[in-house]
Amino acid sequence: MPCYNEEVTIGKVVRDFRAALPDAAIYVYDNNSTDRTAEIAAAPDIVAKVLEGYDMVIGDRLSSTYFQENKRPFHNFGNRLVRGSINHLFRAHVTDIMTGYRAFSFTFVKTYPVLSRGFEVETEMTIHSLNNNLRLYEMPIQYRDRPEGSVSKLDTVGDGIRVMSTIFRMIREYKPLPFFGGLGLIIGIVGIVLCGTVTFEFAKTGVVTHFPTLIGAVMLVIAGLLLIIAGIILDVMAKNDRKTFVLDTNKIAYNKRH
Structure with missing residues (x-):
């Protein structure tokens, strides 16, 4: 189908040909058109895949x-x-x-x-x-x-x-589990490392001289655990949402057919 700068008409022509010859392969030669002829002519192909x-x-x-x-x-x-x-x-x-x-x-x-x-x-x-x-x-x-x-x-x-x-x-x-779980893991590891430094100092000297560090480390470990738990809970909720989505799409498909 030869044409040149036919963006206004090419879409309808291709659709008419496809309706008249549904099994035919339709080729549009736009002769290096300077408008949107090629783009519009390709549209039926992209729509056909949706219909598939x-x-x-x-x-x-x-x-x-x-x-x-x-x-x-x-x-x-x-x-x-x-x-x-x-x-x-x-x-x-x-x-x-x-x-x-x-x-x-x-x-x-x-x-x-x-x-x-x-x-x-x-x-x-x-x-x-x-x-x-x-x-x-x-x-x-x-x-x-x-x-x-x-x-x-x-x-x-x-x-x-x-x-x-x-x-x-x-x-x-x-993806709440990788997001919150990963964040919680990083924070928890930082807290454990800080706890380790305080514990090492206590084992060596028998005295804890950095109480703020110890308190902060414990809080980081707790925060990390809470984030991981939150990630697990939200992940379960996200999976349930996906199940609900599948059921809803099945209902939409059923209603469309009937």
Whole structure:
């Protein structure tokens, strides 16, 4: 299907062809269009994956031309940092977490609580999907950098801080045991080390000369234990929330069919 700068009409034409020839492979040749023809023409493919049963389909820029086209090194570094952090914490293999080109299922839309107001919303969507075992599909898309004279609306530092804050908040909420347990373990170890120094001094001299250190060390150990216990309790609650989420999504799917 040859065309040139047909962003207004190409979407309907592709949909009409797909309706008339549902089993056909449709190829759109945009002849290096300067508008959004290629992006709009690709939309039916990303929607088709949702219709196949995926809850969120992600337009993956990083597997194609992103790092060649994007001339902003801090953006590239930020993408790698966020991707590595989330994939490590949630044991996932998502390639492009920061992309805004996505399609969603009915279930995703009805169960996703929008809490972010800015650029960090993509991160929140991805973590929501990974935490609740929703079906993700990544579809490589072509990325082209902004043309000369076009200014990005992104604030590298400000948006980066908001994204990392979102990750921090969602780890605290979705992974409470590693978060609070790890924090409690660190604090507890510091307290034990301080207790050890006081105990060593007492064993050597028979006198405790650093009572404030001893009291502070005991308080740190207690605080560490409380954080670990809190992490265990919150982890149980988070697992129950995930069970409730699964039941709710099953109800949504059932009601949609009936």
